[in-house]
Amino acid sequence: MSSPKQQDTISSIAEAMAPQSWSKVSCPCCVSSEVxxxxxxQLADNVESNTKEWIMAMISASHKSGGAHLLAHPGEDASWGRIVVxxxxxxxxxxxxELGLCKADKEGxxxxxxFHxxxxxxxxxxxxxFLTLAERQYIVQHExxxxxxxxxxxxxxxxxxxxxxxxxQNIMQKLQKAGVIQDVFPLCDEKKLKALGKEWYLKKSLWGQPLDTINDYFGCSIAFYFSFLDFYTWALVPPAILGFLITFFLPGTPPTDEPKAENSTSGPGLLSADDDHLSVSSHMVQAAFSMVWSTVFMELWKRRSAALSYRWGTLTLTEHFQDPRPGFQGEVGINPVTGRREPLFPDWKRQMRVGLVSIPVVGLFLGLVVLGMVGFYYCExxxxxxxxTSGSIITATLSYLPSIIHIVYTNMLGNAYRTVALKLTEWxxxxxxxxxxxxxxxxxxxFTFFNNFAVLFHIAIFKQDLHLLxxxxxxxxIxxxxxxxxxxVVVPFVVDRFYSSSQKELKEDDPAADHMQAEGSLPPFPGLFLEYIELLVQFGYLSLxxxxxxxxxVLLLINNITEIRGDAFKICRLFRKPFSPPEASIGVWQAAFExxxxxxxxxxxxLLFLAPRIKAYTQDVGLNPSTVLVFFIMVEHVLIVVKMILAFVIPDEPDWVQIKRQQIEYRTMKALTGQTVKHFQTTELPRS
Known part of the structure; x- marks a missing residue:
């Protein structure tokens, strides 16, 4: 950790920079003594001073001149390899x-x-x-x-x-391709970050998170992830209690004489494959609860998400025509929609790339998943x-070795596929x-769904071996x-203790410049993609x-309690502060969970149909398997209807959020109507 003298903030950096060195603004209301x-x-080391001056001029130029209408500062001098914006x-x-953000009026x-x-x-x-730090920094990136x-x-x-x-042509994209600009990142505020850490990952209480402070500092997308992680973690408490009671306290039934599958083995303790301690009622209670819980959980999360999006001003984000992304390439031509010159790429070429390359490569990786599954069954x-043959405790423990090897294989395959998927999408x-x-x-x-659940579905549907499942x-x-x-826990502590802290040491001669140097040395935040994937796989194990x-x-609850603190610690201490665009929800991930x-x-x-106790019970009452299967199909359809009814009965938004949304829409309509009328009044030609 750095000393108190070294704990610099954005405000101290601003004080260290000469106000007269900032580029000038033409608008009188934007003139301020504090910037x-x-x-x-971050510029390349070999960038000449006249190139840096040209970049600063474009940053401060008006939108009509192709600039960003921002303020630029050269830093220490013209040869310094950074531009502060x-x-x-x-x-x-x-x-x-332009972004369609909601803000509080004078009545709250x-x-x-x-703007009008x-x-x-x-x-x-x-x-x-008026704007959070994350919003101000994202606006700068957007401009x-x-x-x-x-x-x-x-x-x-x-x-x-x-x-x-x-x-x-996109100026930032051109400068990055030419190697002039190496990186663009938001400045962190050490004072705010330290205060956030004290009430987040350093607090003693396990309940609640400072979501508003997270949103202010890191932005909506990160705040929504931690809100979802917190909501999901504590939603695990009811199924964890039920699972604990079923496993250790609810009465079971005596063992049956039904033989086990040849490839089923019994292991010690909690890993025992013996299914006989679960009664018929225990199976039914757990299955029915999982189905209802998954629906109620998602519907309640939608309500929480709507409330947060209103509070954070993203309830009605504007859907607008998007400019080409920085990585988009093509021949410069006239866009038929905007009439502007920009890179163009025919849709048929993209579809050819998807159909002839991307889909076959994805199919190849799915084939590797099947190959790993075959190897798992062979070793099993x-x-x-x-x-x-032996029946010893050692062989019982070794019987889990094929599962462990296959899990490692699927994880390695998943890591390789994610890299390939990113390259394919860019191409x-x-x-x-x-x-x-x-x-x-x-x-x-x-791929994630197939890679993580293919073996489980195959065991359940085709092998019909609950012991192996x-x-x-x-x-x-485990x-x-x-x-x-x-x-x-371990890796973040080691990285922060023996690596990151040394990178954060600041000098005494120029703390402002050295603070920026320390931030630039941190690795960029990898994003929340893998974090959502992990939660999605967890949710699949639990609900399916x-x-x-x-x-x-129970196991997921224990894991996620430390997951909250670990993720908070990593984003605050181990990575550079990321840009965070405004978001109204967790996006496509919500559909995946549903x-x-x-x-x-x-x-x-x-799984209820395959349960040994239920099979024995139906045989005792004289029902044949076909009749039982038809019965379970009917039950399945009834439960699907129940889930649909639950989803309909529980509104996606609380009543007060619906009222607020309607108020926003009504006020927006009135404002647009008023501006339109005023426009026609001022532009109407005089009658002769």
């Missing part, structure tokens, strides 16, 4: 309207912000109160990425074709035969950032517990298969 540094642009008041306000109600009606909102003269050349020109100090800038049969060359994220997420979700599920959960505890292993929720909740009805009904 808040928000973003750092701030935002004037008008740029922040106009971007707030959240309404869609309008700005005086009716509170804190309009104090941007640090920087929107810079486009208005004519063909050459960038000073860059020789050859790298320095040629064509009309309507060998260990089962060895255990059947497909999607124009909009939303299309890129949707295609990338879809690829990963398809329980052993496999318990191995997955191994993932060990790995997660190591990665979430927990009736064969009731302690699933799909798993729907499938939970079918899997739980099928």
């Amino acid at each position: 808040e540094p928000l973003v750092i642009i 701030a935002a004037p008041r008008c740029t922040l306000l106009r971007s707030t309207e 109600n959240m309404f869609l912000f309008s 009606d700005r005086n009716n909102f509170i804190n309009i003269d104090d941007m640090q109160k 920087l990425e929107s810079m486009r050349a208005v004519k063909d020109q050459r960038i000073p100090g860059i020789p050859g074709d790298k320095g040629i800038l064509k009309s309507r 049969s060998i260990t089962a035969s060895i255990h059947k 497909e060359n999607h124009r909009e950032e939303s299309a890129f994220q949707t295609n990338h997420t879809t690829k990963v979700l398809v 329980r052993k496999r599920l318990s191995s997955l959960l 191994l993932s517990q060990v790995v997660n505890q190591f990665t979430e 298969f927990s009736c064969v292993y009731p302690l699933t929720a 799909v798993l909740a729907f499938f939970s009805v079918m899997t739980n009904c099928w």
Whole structure:
């Protein structure tokens, strides 16, 4: 940890910079004696001073001139390899309207912000109160990425074709490809970050998280993730209590004489594959509870998400025509929608790339999943035969070795596939950032579902071996517990203790410049993609298969309690502060969780049909298997209807949020009507 003298903040950096060195603003209302540094642009070491001056001029230029209408500061001197960027008041306000953010009016109600009606909102003269730090920094990033050349020109100090800038070409993208700009990242505020850490991962209480403070500092997307993680973790308490009671306290039934499958083995303790201690009622209670719980959980989360989006001003985010994302490539032409010159890429070429390359590569990886599953069954049969011959405790323990090896294999395959999926999506060359994220997420979700659940579904549907299914599920959960505890607790502590702290040491001669140097040395935040994948797999284990292993929720609850603190510690201490766009929910991940909740009805009904105790019970009353299967199919359809009724009965938004949304829509409609009428009144030609 650095000393108190070394704990620098954004405000101290601002004080260290000469106010007269900031670029000038033309708008009188934006003139201020204090400027808040928000973003750092890291330049290459060999960038000439005239190139840096040109970049600063474009950053401070107006939108009509292709600039970002921001404030730029050269730092220590013209040769310093960084540019510090701030935002004037008008740029922040106009971007707030463009993004479709809601802000509090003078009566405290959240309404869609309008620059024309700005005086009716509170804190309009104090941007640090009007917008969160994350919003201000994202607006700067948004404006920087929107810079486009208005004519063909050459960038000073860059020789050859790298320095040629064509009309309507993205300036930031061009500078990054030319190697002039190496990185762009938001400045952190050590004072706010330290205060956030004390009430987040350092607090003694396990309940609750400072979600509003997280949103203020890190932004909506990160705040929504931690809100969902917190909500999901404490929603695990009821199924954990039920699973604990079923496993250790509810009465079971005496063993049956039904033989086990040849490849089923019994293990010690909680990993026992013996299914006989669960009674018929225990199976039914656990299965029915999992189906209802998954639906109620998702519906209640939607209500919580709607309330948070209203509180954070993202309830009615604007859907607008998107500019090309920075990584988009193509031949410069006239966009038929906007009429502007920009890179164009035919849709048929993208579809050819998807159909002829992306889909076959995804199919190849799915084939590798099947190959691993075949190897798992082969090793499982060998260990089962060895255990059947010896029957010792050692062979019983070794019988879990195939599951462990296969789990390691699937994890390695998953890591390799995620890298390939990202490269494939980049090569497909999607124009909009939303299309890129949707295609990338879809690829990963398809593989993740198949990679993590294919073996479990095959055991349940085709092999119909609940003993093996329980052993496999318990191995997955306990191994993932060990790995997660190591990665979430041990690794972050070691990295922070022996690596990150040395990178954060600041000098005494120029703390402002050294603070920026320390931030730039930290690795970029990898995003929340893998974190959501982990929660999705957890949710699948619990909702789809927990009736064969009731302690699933118990193990997940223990894991997630440390997961909250571990994730908070990592994002605060081990990574550079990320940009965070405004979000109204967890997006596509919510749909993925709902799909798993729907499938939970079918899997739980099928597992009930295969349960040995239920089979024995139906045989005792003289029912044949076909009749029982028809009965369970009918029950499945009834439960699906029940889930649909529950989803309908529980509104996605609380009543007060629905009223607020209608108020926002009504006020927006009235404001647009008023502006339209005024526009026609001022532009109407005089009659003769």
